[in-house]
Amino acid sequence: MTQSVVVQVGQCGNQVGCRFWDLALREHAHVNKRGLYDEALSSFFRNVDSRNNDGVCGVGGRIQHLKARAVLVDMEEGVVSQILQGPLREVFDSTQLLTDVSGSGNNWAVGHMTYGSAYGELIMDKLRKAAEHCDCLQCFFLIHSMGGGTGSGLGTRVLRLLEEEFPDVCRIVTSMYPSAEDDVITSPYNSVLAMKELTEHADCVLPVENQSLVDIVNKISLLSHGAKPGLTIKRDSTVISGQGGLCGAEKPFDAMNNIVANLLLNITSSARFEGSLNMDLNEIAMNLVPFPRLHYLVPSLTPLYTLADVSVPSRRLDQMFSDAFSKDHQLIRADPKNCLYLACALMLRGNVHVSDLRRNIERLRPSLPFVSWNQEGWKTGLCSVPPVGHSHSLLALANNTCVKPTFVELRERFTRLYRKKAHLHHYLHVEGMEESVFSEAMSSLSSLIEEYHHLDATKARLIPDAPRLHIAR
Template sequence: MTQAVVVQVGQCGNQIGCRFWDLALREYAQFNKAVLVDMEEGVVSEILQGPLRDVFHSTQLLTDVSGAGNNWAVGHMTYGSTYREKIVDKLRKAAEQCDCLQSFFLLNSMGGGTGSGLGTKVLSLLKDEFPEVCRIVTPVYPSLEDDVIISPYNSILAMRELTENADYVLPVGNQALIEMLNKISHTCHGQKSRSIPKGDVLVPRKGGLTGSERPFDAMNDIVAKMLLDLTSSARFGGSLNMDLNEIPMNLVPFPGLHYLVPSLSPLCSDVSGSARSLDQMFTDVFSKGHQLMKVDLKHSRHLACALMLRGHVHVSHLRRNIDRMKPLLPFVSWKQEGWKTSLCSVPPVGLNQSLLALSNTCAIKSTFVELRERFTKLYKRKAHLHHYLQVEGMEPSFFSEALTSLNSLIDEYQHLDSATSTPDPPRLTIAQ
């Protein structure tokens, strides 16, 4: 049996991981291994006191009490150095308990200090210690209204690490999740569309607003559902299962261009959601309302796309819908048949079928351009840089190098988006 180790770093990563394990255990009694890391012990302590307390053992946990102060340098440099050996030891022990280790999943946020800093340090350790094992990262990007003023610094510094050390990245945007919750409220529960006030949480599986759940649980449920669909082929049988290692092989033609936009349908499991037709689900996953990262899929070129279906679906129906969507989705000229498909026979709990799409699209560059603009507004004034430069090991060049890395990434996507023929080989090297 193939297995994965889930590495949860920081408050956000551990909260998402908690929701993932909660939902995973509902549809699958066996669970794989996890390592929980946070430099504030609050969230991990809550997990150990909650309904999942029997799932995790103390040997899987690593906490501190002071936190990283929303500073990438503290997380990456200070805590990364202090806890390096302990982290490696816990990763090795988790890996040794797997019969056939296939991948590592890293769950983290980009805007804070522990998730972005220590999270990307863990990613580099995974590359050093387990170079042959696939590294999959699900990072949560801050919204424009993020209350951490230096989140653009943390995000840009972390982006360089994701580009260099991940096999593929499934980016998630906070703003996209909020808008998806409003869509769930309107379409799945018959309520009028409205903004979700701060502190209120919509819980899809319960069908309403409640104050009993922790903040952001409903948002984390959406990310957890995406991870469940992604790993379904590794957990259940199917006529056309997809190995997780096949995703970078088929969807990442060039090194570093491995940011795959995830989209889901249906969004909830009530009657209206479960009755959604296959044709409608295909339409959904290429619309903004179902994307975990908001980009314009229909006006930028695709490098490749994976479609992961759960439930009893015939291959002919899958092919028919691909043919139906082809005229609406521009692909690069040299990969017009860049579709990878998967069929898992077991649907999610409460649904007849579901669809997860992973799009390697040049449209993702708009997210990176926006992030660069927010970074530049701070950086050109050297605002708050002293908080980073006073950390041992942090150099001023880290900022310029991270910005250069992001500029190169944007340029590569832009080049492919505007190219009308096969790209120039010296410019882009095909991944081995």
Template sequence: MTQSVVIQVGQCGNQVGCRFWDLALREHAHVNTKGIYDEALGSFFRNVDPRSEEGSGAPRSRIAGLRARAVLVDMEEGVLNEILQGPLRQLFSTTQLISDVSGSGNNWAVGHHTYGSAYREQIVEQIRKAAEHCDCLQTFFVLHSMGGGTGSGLGTCVLKLLEEEFPEVCRLVTAVYPSAEDDVITSPYNSVLAMRELTEHADCVLPIENQSLVDIVSKIQHMAHTGKPSCVIKKDCTIISGQGGVSKTEKPFDAMNNIVANLLLNITSSARFEGSLNMDLNEITMNLVPFPRLHYLVSSLTPLYTLADVSVPTRRLDQMFTDAFSKEHQLMKADPRHSLYLACALMLRGDVQMSDLRRNIERLRPMLSFVPWNEEGWKASLCAVPPVGHTHSLLALANNTCVKTSFMQLRDRFIKLYRKKAHLHHYVSVEGMETSGFSEALHSLSALIDEYSQLDSTRSSRTHQTPRLNIAI
């Protein structure tokens, strides 16, 4: 069994990470009713003697013998202190947490250059320790946001460190992008500067947009308040429950963070549980990234009520596949159906048969445009263990040119600030940061958009003959 290490950077990265740990424990407890440490748990947790490690004086609990394979980094103490006092505190030793007191001031340069230099050795040491506890380290998951200073700056600095220290280990990044109405005025600077690093140093990036998360949560809440008996959210609902990884008090972003955590649960399901058609994490990059720079995957989750534990009648399985390709279920403000697919992965969980998969791919194929040289570019996995309380779920990962629309909007917001030289002095006054860094980041993003645009231009030459179905295994 392979193992993965999760690196959480910044406030958003740590809050999302702790929602993941909490929900992962719930899934494993549901399957592993005897509470025995097994290979499934070993993928993201290691077994320890609670009496031999720090915190042995704390009351024993269901997680007393487990440590998360994680490194938690934030240049403000707030969230990490909450974690150390929260319900999941026994999952982490204090050495796994790296923090400062002043934060990055929403400045990419401070996070990347100032804190990146100051904490480099400490971060590398903790990552090495986490790696040494793995028998077969397969993937680093980096969780961070793009709009702030620590997540975008230090998060991308950590990404470069991983490439330098562990070049053979896959680097999979979950990056939360700010909305156009973000209250951090410098978020376009931070995001575009971070984009250059993600394009150059990540193996695969799952971009998540805040606005999409807001829209999905609103839709779920609307479902729950229709007054219909079939749409009542359970008391232990994972979408709104504050009984999560950070504290027992409900936080404003808990529901949004939970959606991202569910994305991580689904993408790692084959690594944690058995299935008739498991997908190795390395296969995501191998099958979905034909060009090294074009590694941004649009993700969608369905059914939406799975996220909320909403008790609604079981919908037809075919509808779940249809929803996965609708713009309402995407975790970016994008519509992949009207753009070009480079490749697509369908990660199914629960009571789904190969015949269901084949039937729906055949049904959906005529509606979707693939690049001419990869019209059979489907990858699929079937994991036997469904989300807790449900029969099935689907995560779709699409390498699709629709991402360029979001990137173009981000570039426009960046240029609007950059033309006025607004707030530029806050960045160039940081040691290691030069004005040229802005023009280079803008050029990198524009080049990325151009590469997607060039692929889009091939749509006109696409042949409309339906090829033989071929599901990658």
């Protein structure tokens, strides 16, 4: 059995990561009724009780002898302190935590350069220690935000450290993108500076937009108050399931973090449980990324809630596949059907047959435009264990040119600030930071946008018989 390590950086990264660990424990406790340490648990947890394997996972996700394969980093201590006071405090090894008190001041340069230099070797030691506890290390999952200073700056510095120290281990990054109305005025700077690092050092990036999460949570809230019979959302649904490992009153963004945690649960399900078509985590990058820089995968998750009428006729199963390709279920605002697919993965959980999978691919195929040289660009996985409270679920990961408008909008917001040199002095006062770093980041983003534009042009037949993108050697 292979193992993976989760690296949580910054406030957002630790809040989302905490939800992942809580829900993962609930899933394992639901399946592992006797609470024995087994291969499924070993994929993301290690047993620190050398005496025996009994009683490591109790009912409801309460644990006694399990430690998460995780490294928690934040330059403010608030969220990590909350975690250590909450119900998951025993899950995290204290030697795998690193905090400071002053924060990064919403400044990428402070996180990347100041804290990256000060704590780089210490973080590397913690990553090595986490790796040493693995028999067969398969993947690093990095969770961070793009808008703040620690998540964007130190998060991408950690990503670079991972590539240097573990070049052959897959790096999958979940990046939280700020909305246009973000209250951090410097978030366009931080996001574009982080984008260059993600493009150069990640194997796969799962972009998640805050605004999409807000829209989904609002939609579910409306449904939960609907008067239609049978449309009551169950209390153990994906979104309405408590805040897990954090203490204190539930906050509005807990439901948003819950959705992202479920994205991580689904993508790791084949690594944690058995299935008839298990998808190796390395296969995601291998099958979905034809060009190294174009590794931004649009995630779409369904169902996002559990209705009271839980019967699962074939019609509802087909609807789940259709929903996975609708804008309402995507974690990024985009329209993939009007853009070009380079490849697509379908990761199913629950009692779903291969015949259902093939039938729905054939049904949807005519409406999904794929590049001419990868018409069969589907990767599929079937895990027999569904999420708790669901009979089945589906995660779609689309490598699609529809991410381009998001990047174009980000570049425009960056340009509006940079043209006036607004707030630039906060960055240039940081040791090691030069204005050329901004221009290089802008150039990298523009080049990425142009590569997607080139592919879109082949769909529109603006370039007849267009060759594949040139890959620099």
